[in-house]
Amino acid sequence: MFESIDNVQSRLRECGYVCGKNISTVVFLAERLEKPVLVEGPAGVGKTELAKVVATATGRDLIRLQCYEGLDEAKALYEWEYSKQLLYTQILKEKFSEAMAGTRTLREAADRIGSEDNIFFSERFIVPRPLLRAITAKKPTLLLVDEVDKSDPEFEAFLLEVLSDFQVSVPEVGTFTAAHRPLVFLTSNDAREMTDALKRRCLHLYIDFPSEEEERRILDVKIPGIEQRLADELVGVMQRLRKLDLKKTPSISETLDWARALLALHATELDDGLVRDTLNVILKYEGDIRKAQSELGRLIVRKAEEKRPEPAAGAAPPAAPAPPKKGTLH
């Protein structure tokens, strides 16, 4: 249990997730009010990551349900394990004959089997899928329903039923009720709008692209080895890139990828050539790359130019060997 909003922030931070007040407020409320959270926002801003980190920070088990077109109850809730049932019948054949011994008519035999049929439709033969796992779990869990917008509307309606009272009835076995109400995170990329009914039951959290300052902090936490100047420049370029009219705007995950790529290339500062060669790490469409290249001059703002630090004798920066040749990344 989180104690306060600041507590959320610091504990998520310990797990390597930097977030602002808006995110931590919603996380805090979600736990207090036991309400699901619908997280929306552009791809790659850390929606799924948030759920994972909250699970770690609260010590809950993460149960993930990835949605896709055609996902149905059998794959989300439970399934009967036919093969196992069949196998058991084969093995128990002899026992059946014993049990049947003494019955004279077919009806009598059928009745006797009928009285025992619950052994085949018991929990033993159920394969629990994520939703049932979350409900029957002994420990508190966090249920992550990822990309819920990809699922079909029918599935959404079904999900609604489960989310409203965390109780599932399997006709042959009975009703399962959650011992601990799982914390639920639903993520959506806005491929289709979710129904009002679902939205009404959830707290809503919109994660947008981070501000320059936030992105800088994220970079510090995620890539500790990066040089301050490179990090500043890199974040600057990303912020300006997002202002361009691109088909796919790069987000935080791209920033991190880029930073890692630049580290691997032993880069200490950005220049035109380096950016040009590594643009394909952050931009995923040919058209976008071309557009960014034509705007290159405006993207890289040389604010570091005038205050280039003199290589001090005492604290020499880690001598990064210049790469022999700046290879293009593919």
Add this chain to the structure above:
Amino acid sequence: MQKKILEFANLLRKSGIRVSVAEALDAFAALDELSLDEREVFRDALRSSMVKRSEDIESYDQLFDLFWSGFYDNLRESFGAAAQGLSGQLDLEALLRAVQEGMANLDPGEVDLSELARALLTQDLSQLEKLIREAAEAAGVSRIENLLQIGFFSRRIMERMNAEGAGQELRDLAARLQAAGMSQAEAEALQGLIERLMEALRKAVRNLTERELQKQNFDYMERFRRETLIEKSFYHLTEEEVRQMREVVSRLAQRIKNILSIRRRRLQKGKLDLHQTLRRNMARGGVPFELSFKQRKKDRPKLVILCDVSSSVANVSRFMLQFVYSLQEAFTKIRSFVFVAELGEVTPVFRDNDISDAIDKALDGGDVINVYTRSNFGYAFHSFWQNFLSAVDKRTTVLVLGDARNNYNDPRAWCLRDVHHKAKNLVWLNPESPGAWGFGDSVMDKYLPYCDVAEECRNLRQLSKVVDRLVL
């Protein structure tokens, strides 16, 4: 507080943000868990429980600022300024202490100050806010409609709380204090202070009225803006507005795609596939626990779009091309053509360029077709018939976007007839209303027999209606 939140929820509803009762209750529950000393936290908590669409967040933030306005901040500011204005070496505290002492010496019956006067003198801001708000409510300030009423309502609020009376009481008090032996400097300072306090009160009331007006008008402006975009005829769109609609349009295209994919999934169950069923159930000794069905051949719809880009429909075509572009992003089997008199294919142009470039290229004379001629639907259809009829087969839907104003040329409706025979569907979206079809140089009536669907499509609302009913 609860009342205030319900009021806020009402304001949100008025501005087109859907807030259900359950959600307002959630907001209460959320606030119970939080300490409210931070404005940001308060805003986020309310937002997460009441605003569920990311498009609404911006309006919400503006409304939040208006509603939970810093009216208190404003009050503090104006009264702070009033207290600052003390002349000489007297400071406020010393003066107020002197007043207190003076008042203690007076006969208690004579210094019976009204609530407002006392709040003013002690500058009890929260009490002042309460009094002003009460008076505002009594004055019916929420009925304010336009700028001209600001003065009227401000005056009315002042009257309601008897501000002049309070001012007079304070002035009397000052006079009496002076008579009772307050020093000259102090008395003058006190008089000055009282006048400034009254001025600050007037300002604060006016400010409240202005805020109220903004609040009432917010939804009006917003709705006006949105409605105009949806209702506005394509003919009158500016280029900028067309750009604004880009997102809406691509969502429409996505919706068409979704409709199709749902339809496809429903068709999936075909005949029992014996081979597959046996194979799948080998593990169970051939007992068919899980059945497999033959998949029906996926009916991928093909789309051929013919878009009129003549100058008579200049902005309409800019808009329609956006629609075509978005459709092309959503479908794989699609071919797009533009025409005025000549007909040219823009499929590759749209595929390789981003949206604004692509549209500029399509509309730019000479790149694809000559757009500076007079439109001739007959000629265009004929050249389609000659060159591209093979693009149409029985799975193809042909979508024509144009006004069918043919400049008295030969309509050559037989070309369209042949296309209609070959295609699965022929849909015509015309920006003119059906009343005008066939009048003047419109040859829509000639083409009409060969259209499976012909609809008026003059604004976004109609377009999205058509999309909803469209069976490709």
